[in-house]
Amino acid sequence: MNLQKTNPTLYYLQRGLFYLLVLVISVYLLLPFFWAVLTSFRRSGDLFLSPMEFVMAPSTVSNYVQVFANPSFQRGLLFSVIVAVAAVIISLILGSFAAYALGRFRFKGKSxxxxxxxxxxxxxxxxxxxGLFTLVRATGLYNNPIALIFSYLIFTIPFTVWVLTSFVRDIPGELEEAALVDGASPLQTLFKVLFPVMMPALVTTGLLAFINAWNEYLFALTFTSSNRTVPVVIANYSGASQYDQPWGQIMAASIVVTVPLIILVLVFQRNIVSGLTAGAVKG
Structure with missing residues (x-):
């Protein structure tokens, strides 16, 4: 039954309420980010203005200039890239082998x-x-990015294995059988046949694991004292005095480290959706 024809008033009322709900949710989700961006383009004195005056205040890029000129932020950005990328690469390599074994072979204790x-x-x-802090101090890796890389594997590898295992189960077995008939070894089958098919899932898990490692704060704060990642650097931002809190620079630094993640998600959104929904429906 077509509600638009039988009861057009109720139809347009439902659509109006639906779009109103979408608008409210969008404003609720985007307003904090919008306010952070706005704050990053305002001077310190503008923070004491009324909301309307704050919105209409003139913009400045001085906060971004000071952020990029800050040596601590530069080092933190470099360490974040090194640690996050290394953790993701190791997770994808180990997770792929583990997912292949869990998704393709039967053995006791698999469940x-x-x-x-x-x-x-x-x-x-x-x-x-x-326990990790004791282990890091005992191995002499305190204040070393290697300690962060291996500590991040605690949460990146399980996530990678779990997602990739579901994807591997959904790959048709005929592909693997055809490769074995042609004389390919199990490793050749994995690298030359299954890996290209697993690319959406690899992109999905790699990107989500990268986001988790990029935003991680607790381990980075505990296991380092100077070679810190960018979330810890931003949290420890200080002004000219102990009573000065440079919110403009803090927001600018936060935007700088957030925008690349947004760009990555927008670029690979189709891969993310296909990777997360892989194995959810059996045909």
Missing amino acids: MVLYIILAVSVFPQIAVLG
């Missing part, structure tokens, strides 16, 4: 392994912080 992986992925960071 238990998957349950353990799922349990580790939801384990709170604070629960393992003390």
Whole structure:
């Protein structure tokens, strides 16, 4: 039954309420980001203006200039890139092998392994912080990016394995059988046949793992004292005195580290959707 023809008033009322709900949710989600961007283009004294005066105040890029001229922010940005990229690469390599074994082979204890992986992925960071800190100090890796890379693997590898395993299960077995008939070894089958098919899932897990590693704060704060990643650098931003809080520079730095993530998500959004929904529907 076509509601638009039978009851046009109710039809347009429902559509109006739907678009109103979409508008309210959009404003609720985008307003904090909009205000952060606006603050990053305002001077420190503008923060004491009324909301309307603050919006209409003249813009300035001095906050961004000061942020990029800050040596601590430059080092933090470099360390964040190194740690996040290294953690993602290691996670994808190890996760791909693990997902291939869990998704293609049958062995005793397979379900238990998957349950353990799922349990580790939801384990709170604070629960393992003390033990990891003792291990990092004992191995002499304190204030070393290597300590952050391996500590980030605690939450990137389980997520990678879990997502890729679901994807590998959905790959038709005929592809693997055809490669084996042609004389390909299991490793050749994995690298030359399955990896190209797994590309949407690899992009999805890699990007989401990168976002988690890029935004991680607790381990970076605990395991480093000077070689810190950018979230810790932003949290420790200070002004000319102990009573000065440079909110404009803090917001500018936050925008600088957030925009690349937004661009990556927009560029790979189709891969993300296809990767997350892979294996959800069996045909």
